[in-house]
Amino acid sequence: MGVQLSVGRVAKRCGVAVSTLHFYEAKGLISSWRNAGNQRRYARDVLRRVAVIKTAQQLGIALADIRQALQGLPANRTPTAADWRKLSDGWRTQLDQRINQLIKLRDRLDGCIGCGCLSLQNCPLRNPGDALSAEGPGPRLLQPD
Amino acid sequence: MGVQLSVGRVAKRCGVAVSTLHFYEAKGLISSWRNAGNQRRYARDVLRRVAVIKTAQQLGIALADIRQALQGLPANRTPTAADWRKLSDGWRTQLDQRINQLIKLRDRLDGCIGCGCLSLQNCPLRNPGDALSAEGPGPRLLQPD
DNA sequence: TCTTGACCTCAAGTTAAGTTCAGGTTTTAC
DNA sequence: GTAAAACCTGAACTTAACTTGAGGTCAAGA
Numbered sequence: 170m171g172v173q174l175s176v177g178r179v180a181k182r183c184g185v186a187v188s189t190l191h192f193y194e195a196k197g198l199i200s201s202w203r204n205a206g207n208q209r210r211y212a213r214d215v216l217r218r219v220a221v222i223k224t225a226q227q228l229g230i231a232l233a234d235i236r237q238a239l240q241g242l243p244a245n246r247t248p249t250a251a252d253w254r255k256l257s258d259g260w261r262t263q264l265d266q267r268i269n270q271l272i273k274l275r276d277r278l279d280g281c282i283g284c285g286c287l288s289l290q291n292c293p294l295r296n297p298g299d300a301l302s303a304e305g306p307g308p309r310l311l312q313p314d
Numbered sequence: 315m316g317v318q319l320s321v322g323r324v325a326k327r328c329g330v331a332v333s334t335l336h337f338y339e340a341k342g343l344i345s346s347w348r349n350a351g352n353q354r355r356y357a358r359d360v361l362r363r364v365a366v367i368k369t370a371q372q373l374g375i376a377l378a379d380i381r382q383a384l385q386g387l388p389a390n391r392t393p394t395a396a397d398w399r400k401l402s403d404g405w406r407t408q409l410d411q412r413i414n415q416l417i418k419l420r421d422r423l424d425g426c427i428g429c430g431c432l433s434l435q436n437c438p439l440r441n442p443g444d445a446l447s448a449e450g451p452g453p454r455l456l457q458p459d
Numbered sequence: 460t461c462t463t464g465a466c467c468t469c470a471a472g473t474t475a476a477g478t479t480c481a482g483g484t485t486t487t488a489c
Numbered sequence: 490g491t492a493a494a495a496c497c498t499g500a501a502c503t504t505a506a507c508t509t510g511a512g513g514t515c516a517a518g519a
Binding site: 224227228257260261264265267268271272274275278279 | 369372373402405406409410412413416417419420423424
């Protein structure tokens with residue numbers, strides 16, 4: 170029934186290359202059927218799917234994981250709000266973690282800027298856990314052990 | 315003069331593989347001289363350099379860019395606090411941007427969770443800038459145009 | 460009709476950041 | 490002094506996420 174989209178049209182509307190859509194299909198992230206001439210045809214759904222993929226990528230999620238997550242969606246019916254929400258909830262958690270991680274890193278970097286620890290040897294953050302430092306001081310900067 | 319470190323020792327103290335140090339050297343991120351038997355020898359400085367490289371990588375900075383930044387350091391003398399600070403200042407800016415970007419993404423994601431926009435068609439965030447949507451609605455979710 | 464643009468497949472190339480391997484030399488420790 | 494551990498080089502392999510290319514088919518418009 171509904172609308173059928175060619176690969177070129179989907180590409181244009183999603184802002185991705187045709188080859189990318191082929192690639193996503195090969196990786197099992199999207200799907201299509203073929204018309205009489207063996208050309209791909211997509212349901213409107215694919216637009217949202219690609220948008221979600223791109224969004225997740227911005228969050229730093231790997232395609233393989235995105236594929237996993239998408240496989241949690243119902244195969245037969247169009248996903249509901251709750252379905253999508255489950256996805257974005259999971260990603261929201263990951264995103265929070267990533268943001269917190271970066272903020273922690275920023276704080277430590279600030280500390281280093283403040284005390285010059287990126288070059289000096291008396292920084293409180295310097296060298297936390299270098300058990301082999303007998304040869305002389307060495308930083309283990311900003312690397313949690 | 316100062317201490318000389320073998321590649322294995324540097325690797326251990328920095329928590330990276332020997333091959334990684336070879337690789338960094340090939341890429342111009344660190345340098346060494348050779349002893350009589352053609353083995354690499356490093357100055358203590360390299361420890362901090364590697365620490366800085368690893369930190370920058372955590373910030374999401376590519377090795378090529380890190381190399382660029384490191385090339386801003388004085389070649390002849392040991393870098394001063396100010397030298398390092400210039401580096402970390404630049405990265406701090408990038409880090410801020412990255413954090414803000416992710417927070418914006420999180421806000422938009424929250425909006426989508428709230429309104430179910432990841433699956434529904436009446437979300438205020440839906441479809442901002444899909445000029446070709448004559449065939450039917452399609453999301454352009456969370457992708458700034 | 461015929462030409463041009465859109466599609467098709469499959470293979471190979473690309474970049475980043477390393478790792479692994481093979482074959483040979485040097486150091487170190489007993 | 491000898492064996493094990495560490496080092497050397499250069500090349501090939503790895504993963505992710507695509508892109509590019511070659512060679513051929515299909516569809517849409519003047």
